[in-house]
Amino acid sequence: MTGFKALLLREQDRKVSSAIETLDTDQLSDGEVLVRISHSTLNYKDGMVLNGLGRLVRTYPHVPGVDFAGVVETSSSPDWRAGDPVILTGWRVGEWHWGGYAQYARVKAEWLVRLPEGMTAARAMAIGTAGFTSMLAVMALERQGLKPGDGDVLVTGAAGGVGSVAVALLARLGHRVIAATGRPETHDYLTGLGAAGFVDRAELAQPVTRPLQAERWAGAIDSVGSTTLATLLTQLKSRASAAACGLAGGNDLPASVIPFLLRGVNLLGIDSVLSPLPERQIAWRRLAAELDPALIDGMIETIGLDQLPEYAHRILKGQVRGRIVVDVNA
Structure with missing residues (x-):
């Protein structure tokens, strides 16, 4: 596979810096499912990670992004097939494991939830x-x-x-x-x-x-x-x-x-990181049913990977309104 784009964090002298780099899927974490990512999002925790706060990341280089949505590229798990639309939140992805600020991620099959019917990847990440x-x-x-x-x-x-x-x-x-x-x-x-x-x-x-x-x-x-x-x-x-x-x-x-x-x-x-799969499935079904898509769209500001460092500072200062969706292909 040709190289793909990712926001990579590096640490030197306890200072964290970021740059968009080209990676290969061989560099990704272990897992049964390779996901082609279309969208991610920016959470408060992501802002901390991008600014090197809280020692949430212990090993560098690192791809941050605690959420992502996309489609399955390949899978060795019987639970997922190529083309399945999926969401990932939590499980220390973006902290202990490489995350969603990239065009691909490889993760464990049990970490994924199917994208609910009628919900787009962008709206899923507006929720995140x-x-x-x-x-x-x-x-x-x-x-x-x-x-x-x-x-x-x-x-x-x-x-x-x-x-x-x-x-x-x-x-x-x-x-x-x-x-x-x-x-x-x-x-x-x-x-x-x-x-x-x-x-x-x-x-x-x-x-x-x-x-x-x-x-x-x-x-x-x-x-x-x-x-x-x-x-x-x-x-x-x-x-x-x-x-x-x-x-x-x-x-x-x-x-x-x-x-x-x-x-x-x-x-x-409320612990969303290690929430068990049945609870996740119920929550996402309810989000799809009970959130007005027009309201979701009204919360969204969409940015590219290159804008993440700026917005990471802004979210920590309380200067972000609503939800920031990251189009990883922009």
Whole structure:
């Protein structure tokens, strides 16, 4: 096979640099399935990897990109045949294994999910890990009993990737969604996704001074962490739940146990990386059925591999709205 294009990271003196290089499929990781990639996406974690933060990548050179969509080129697994449309999210791809910022990837057969009927690869990557995580968070809240009509549901980091899809999903399911954001210029965008009201993120980011505040939220999806998560826990209604799925504001949790003891609230951890296959299949089927394609298209900004370093800086600074889709062939 002729060479293919990839964004390759190299490390020297603990500094990470990136360049588009030509690779050969013989250089790819072990696995039963070779996928010809058409699209990837940019998540917050990708921004960290491209900037060499968090020591998420231990071995260089490295191809980042935690998500990709494409078609099977070759397969030694009976589960997949050439031409099958597939999605991959998680499994430490883009961290421990070479990822989706390339025109080809070789992975284990059990890491792949079939692209749902009627969903394009570009739309799948507009959803990506961020949207998949949002769906897992919604499913976790539903398992704890959250129903439309229970009250306001808070989404923090609402204009980001996880938050945008969470707002759209919850609104589509009939919930009254309150979006927390520090960017007033995104209010029209979030209203279009279904947000019914707004909270300034600065209000939630204040240090917790009282173990309980007035009950406000029937549920919450939080991608911020730190004081934001600690504050919303004090505002959950009795027996309500918060799904924690991000740390854009920090990985600490300066919280009290009082909300758990006196209101019986629940803090639900969302792990999209190692989510088991049956849960993945349900989540992707629901995403295909419950997300309006027009709303997905309205979230998308499409870039090429050469623009990733710039956008990796922007996503870490909170300067990205919605979802960034990467066309690896652009």
